Amino acid sequence: MPITYPRKIWIVRHAEREDNINKNWRRLEEAEDLARDNSMLSERGRQQAKECQQRFKNAQIDHCFASPFDRTIETASTIVEGKGLKVKAEGGLCEALYLCEQPPGFWETAELAEKFPLVDTAYFPEFSKFTLPREGCGDDACVSRVRQTLKKLFERHEGNLLLVGHGASIGACHEVLMGEFKYVGQATVSEFEETAPNCYRHKYSSDASHLSDKKNLRPW
Template structure:
């Protein structure tokens, strides 16, 4: 049974610093990481090396997979691409369901992709903020209730951090999601249960959130 979940937001994305990136982009709604973003991901990988993470799940967006990749290398683990953890499909940002890397190209570019994993939840376009929060929270609950891994890592977006917290804890008020920031949620046993409790009366809480200590060197 999972008793700890770590959530890592992706690093700096190219379209946030390259003014003309969209003019030559292959997929205009799927920017990858900048060089700084890759350094941030590398620092996060070092931070996570000794945390006991047993499974990695990532949003299908390129920036999330690129952030998860060095972590997977450091931990010698596959990456399970899970659409349910993906970005908020906000119609103010997207005019249709955003295109991401296809499965074959993803496996070719990122050999640690787990080809056996089958998505637990597929998002639908469009979503409002509450829809996205519910979808991500439901995905998080399905994962922790179905895996035998005691510590899992989710790699995604700001919306992923808030959605996971809302789905497990019942509120996202205690979370922060800076670029490549880490959040940890832990399961407490022996409680009375409740609306957001999990099996055996267990309850989740936010242990800490938005930690960027691994980026203190300016990455």
């Protein structure tokens, strides 16, 4: 089916993660051999995700994609709950790889769906943990991978799209869509409009107007 323009592209950074506030989580992670860099949301993060849900309550979202980490999948699942949507776990939206060189072992969709029932088990990602490219150091090292991911997602999926990612991958989304790498706060919303194939209009970035507590959103 041909894609109709204009359409909205929303980009949300995951809400606050438990290890942002609980230093014991890292020690627990090491002691129990948990997946590296895969903290769940904090209590405040879950509240932020619910406030994101209210933000999008009346929005027409046709597809939702999220990096396959607990914090991104949980944020995305909360946002689309009740909308009749599934969350497509997309490895191309994960954090810069120098920050997560050992991606979670449960990126397999079936295992993700056991923890998060809204994960779409029929979705085949553009990048899995087995096909991620080698990347250098620096947050902007993921720009090429994110560029490839967005190109494929935008070509293959019609309607308004919601993407949930991380600080670096969302910075890379901004680089691809408006030519400027831009950091955003946790649980904030950025919006673009695709007016024609490969033509994007930047509407706003890092909007936190829906959050009841705007302190320390870690915009870096």
